[in-house]
Amino acid sequence: MKSKKTDGLTVFLFLLPGLLLFVGILIAPLFMSAYYSFYQWDGLGEKVYVGWGNYKTLSLFKKPDAFAFGVPAMHAAVKHVFILAGLSLVLQLPLSLGLALLLGRGIKGERFFLSVFFLPVLISTTVIGRLWQKIFASEGLANSILTGLGILKEPLNWLAESEGNLLLVAIFIPMLWQYVGYHMLLMYAGVKSVPKELREAAKIDGATNWQVDRYVVIPSMKQVLKVSVIFAVTGSLKSYDLVAVMAPQGIKTQAAAVPSTVLHDFLSNRMKYGIGSAIAMVLIVLCFFFALLINLLFRDRDAKG
Amino acid sequence: MKKFLAAVLALVMVASLCACGGKNNTTATPTPEPIYEGDMTVSMWCIATEKDSNRASYEKAIADLKNMHKNLTLNWEAFENQTYKDKIKTAVQGDSMPDIFFTWSCAFLGDFVKTGRVYCLDDAYKEFANSLDEKMCRNTIYDGHKYGVPLTLNVVVLFANMDILKAAGWNDVPQTYDDLLKCCDDIKAKTGKIPFGCAGGETWCVTEYLEPLMVKNMGGEKLDNVFQAKDTWGNDKIADSVEKLQGMIDKGYFDPAAETLSNGEVQQKFIAGDYAFYQNGSWNCADFAAAKDGEFIKSVKVTEFPVVDSSASKLGELIGGPSDTLAVAASAKHASTVAKYTFELGQLICKYGYLAGSGLPAWKVDYPTDGINELTKKVSEIVNNASYLVLFGDTAMSADTKDIYLEAVAKVFSKQITGANFIAGLKSALQ
Numbered sequence: 001m002k003s004k005k006t007d008g009l010t011v012f013l014f015l016l017p018g019l020l021l022f023v024g025i026l027i028a029p030l031f032m033s034a035y036y037s038f039y040q041w042d043g044l045g046e047k048v049y050v051g052w053g054n055y056k057t058l059s060l061f062k063k064p065d066a067f068a069f070g071v072p073a074m075h076a077a078v079k080h081v082f083i084l085a086g087l088s089l090v091l092q093l094p095l096s097l098g099l100a101l102l103l104g105r106g107i108k109g110e111r112f113f114l115s116v117f118f119l120p121v122l123i124s125t126t127v128i129g130r131l132w133q134k135i136f137a138s139e140g141l142a143n144s145i146l147t148g149l150g151i152l153k154e155p156l157n158w159l160a161e162s163e164g165n166l167l168l169v170a171i172f173i174p175m176l177w178q179y180v181g182y183h184m185l186l187m188y189a190g191v192k193s194v195p196k197e198l199r200e201a202a203k204i205d206g207a208t209n210w211q212v213d214r215y216v217v218i219p220s221m222k223q224v225l226k227v228s229v230i231f232a233v234t235g236s237l238k239s240y241d242l243v244a245v246m247a248p249q250g251i252k253t254q255a256a257a258v259p260s261t262v263l264h265d266f267l268s269n270r271m272k273y274g275i276g277s278a279i280a281m282v283l284i285v286l287c288f289f290f291a292l293l294i295n296l297l298f299r300d301r302d303a304k305g
Numbered sequence: 306m307k308k309f310l311a312a313v314l315a316l317v318m319v320a321s322l323c324a325c326g327g328k329n330n331t332t333a334t335p336t337p338e339p340i341y342e343g344d345m346t347v348s349m350w351c352i353a354t355e356k357d358s359n360r361a362s363y364e365k366a367i368a369d370l371k372n373m374h375k376n377l378t379l380n381w382e383a384f385e386n387q388t389y390k391d392k393i394k395t396a397v398q399g400d401s402m403p404d405i406f407f408t409w410s411c412a413f414l415g416d417f418v419k420t421g422r423v424y425c426l427d428d429a430y431k432e433f434a435n436s437l438d439e440k441m442c443r444n445t446i447y448d449g450h451k452y453g454v455p456l457t458l459n460v461v462v463l464f465a466n467m468d469i470l471k472a473a474g475w476n477d478v479p480q481t482y483d484d485l486l487k488c489c490d491d492i493k494a495k496t497g498k499i500p501f502g503c504a505g506g507e508t509w510c511v512t513e514y515l516e517p518l519m520v521k522n523m524g525g526e527k528l529d530n531v532f533q534a535k536d537t538w539g540n541d542k543i544a545d546s547v548e549k550l551q552g553m554i555d556k557g558y559f560d561p562a563a564e565t566l567s568n569g570e571v572q573q574k575f576i577a578g579d580y581a582f583y584q585n586g587s588w589n590c591a592d593f594a595a596a597k598d599g600e601f602i603k604s605v606k607v608t609e610f611p612v613v614d615s616s617a618s619k620l621g622e623l624i625g626g627p628s629d630t631l632a633v634a635a636s637a638k639h640a641s642t643v644a645k646y647t648f649e650l651g652q653l654i655c656k657y658g659y660l661a662g663s664g665l666p667a668w669k670v671d672y673p674t675d676g677i678n679e680l681t682k683k684v685s686e687i688v689n690n691a692s693y694l695v696l697f698g699d700t701a702m703s704a705d706t707k708d709i710y711l712e713a714v715a716k717v718f719s720k721q722i723t724g725a726n727f728i729a730g731l732k733s734a735l736q
Contacts, residue, residue, distance in 0.1 A: 069730045160562075160565060269708045
């Protein structure tokens with residue numbers, strides 16, 4: 001009995017530093033944000049309790065008029081990140097999976113290609129943002145190639161905030177491009193964890209490479225796929241850096257707003273800590289919701305199959 | 306044991322909520338202290354980064370200050386403009402400010418003064434009253450007390466590349482608004498150049514065009530009252546000014562790629578001769594004087610934006626004023642001594658900034674000014690003849706108001722709203 005108690009205490013004491021860090025850095029700020037979200041506060045003076053008032057000003061469900069200034073652009077922001085999450089699922093993840101499956105077959109130069117595809121993940125987002133700004137500039141590479149090929153008659157103003165949809169396309173392309181390698185690496189680990197014997201058995205039965213991937217490898221790496229989907233969706237919801245670098249004005253005019261940029265605007269520029277905290281809470285709830293939903297969807301599939 | 310551990314964890318959770326509260330310092334008029342003669346280390350934050358036009362002024366001023374006070378060790382750091390705004394606000398909130406910090410006047414510093422964390426400079430000012438006119442401190446007086454040391458002052462001016470104007474058939478900068486529009490048409494038709502350089506990608510650069518239009522359309526005092534929330538935004542002259550700016554955009558007077566350009570790029574394109582006019586702050590005089598090894602200045606003329614409505618405004622009503630300021634943290638050790646050093650430093654930065662042409666003097670000039678470039682001299686002449694200075698809108702307004710205003714201005718440039726929308730929206734949001 002005594003040794004069990006001692007063991008338990010030892011385990012707890014070893015976990016305590018990590019637990020304190022976890023609580024101090026993650027849980028405590030979460031509670032503090034929730035607390036601030038019910039107050040009107042400029043970060044310097046007195047806090048004024050406003051209840052759900054901050055949440056009501058977020059205009060999540062109705063797009064505010066273009067000349068309703070000072071209103072958090074959450075309607076547009078959430079729409080943009082939903083589009084980005086959708087594009088991640090439809091474009092980014094299939095591309096990552098395709099590359100992982102190809103490399104997982106043990107092709108020549110496997111390690112070299114792994115490194116090359118992973119490189120964008122290692123580059124600073126600010127550098128990537130500035131690079132793609134130049135690519136999408138009026139006299140940049142994108143316009144040069146498209147006009148040279150005759151696809152465009154005139155160069156496009158990709159990054160002009162008045163060209164709302166174009167601006168989003170210009171921002172989403174590098175965002176999707178940057179993390180293809182990241183998801184590819186996750187999935188590659190999943191591919192490599194599939195026992196060789198299973199592949200060989202399928203091959204002996206006459207399965208093609210594609211059939212092996214589809215019926216043996218992909219089902220075996222379902223948990224990895226689930227993790228990738230969760231990261232892709234929640235990462236899209238939380239996106240900030242590339243948008244801030246590539247379209248600082250688009251954030252102001254809502255053409256390229258995402259929840260994190262709206263949050264930063266209200267916290268840092270407008271010193272409205274209450275509204276900023278409310279936006280943070282909405283973001284957390286959205287991330288939680290989608291993480292649970294994806295878990296549920298994959299669990300249903302597990303139960304069926 | 307389990308209950309004990311559960312209690313510890315619960316205590317940690319509750320403790321995190323207790324950190325939500327905080328007590329605010331109240332403003333207290335400081336008791337004057339004797340000047341401290343012992344060794345002291347003072348910290349300072351500013352925005353004079355390596356590429357800032359004021360960097361050299363700061364370096365010379367600090368060197369002079371250290372020579373004047375051998376007991377002083379000044380540790381200073383410079384941050385990029387936008388980063389600095391976040392950093393200093395966080396520092397004020399956390400009461401972890403440097404002893405001396407750069408700030409902008411009016412509402413920006415005013416928000417900090419309200420927290421009681423900025424040192425009152427009334428007593429320290431007395432020693433410098435002969436060198437610093439009280440009206441230069443106007444923008445940093447709150448509830449009748451001084452809290453800031455002005456450095457240089459700047460105004461929005463119109464730089465013109467005379468080579469392009471002459472090629473378009475204009476030997477001088479147009480003196481009236483109608484002539485300016487004719488000149489722009491001629492520039493486009495005869496030279497193929499773009500009349501105005503503006504970094505639409507940075508909203509403050511758009512205000513450098515919109516605010517002079519507003520002041521020359523409605524008058525300095527009226528606009529000043531609007532910026533200071535003493536008058537309504539629902540003024541048809543403001544809507545008219547917005548429509549005029551958008552009219553100029555529609556006529557192709559601005560670069561079609563303006564929204565994607567930074568101010569640095571626009572400035573370089575003006576120097577390269579891509580634009581005929583560049584309307585921006587007078588701090589650009591130093592850069593233009595040095596451009597192309599001093600050759601570019603021969604092609605540049607500086608003036609003010611012409612009057613739009615002569616019944617409401619006149620020449621001499623300008624956008625600008627003393628905005629760059631140094632302030633002292635109330636938490637500074639030997640604060641009254643730090644305050645004295647801050648005034649001395651401010652005077653030196655002003656002097657070197659003026660001599661370098663990166664700003665106009667907020668302090669009295671009692672040194673030779675032969676080396677000042679011709680552009681700065683001309684701007685100095687314009688300011689000396691000025692009848693009214695309206696501080697930049699985004700400096701005059703509080704943090705929240707300023708951001709709403711800049712959001713509206715950004716939408717003006719991208720043509721998302723009309724002039725009527727602009728005034729109605731701002732009136733609704735701010736009043």
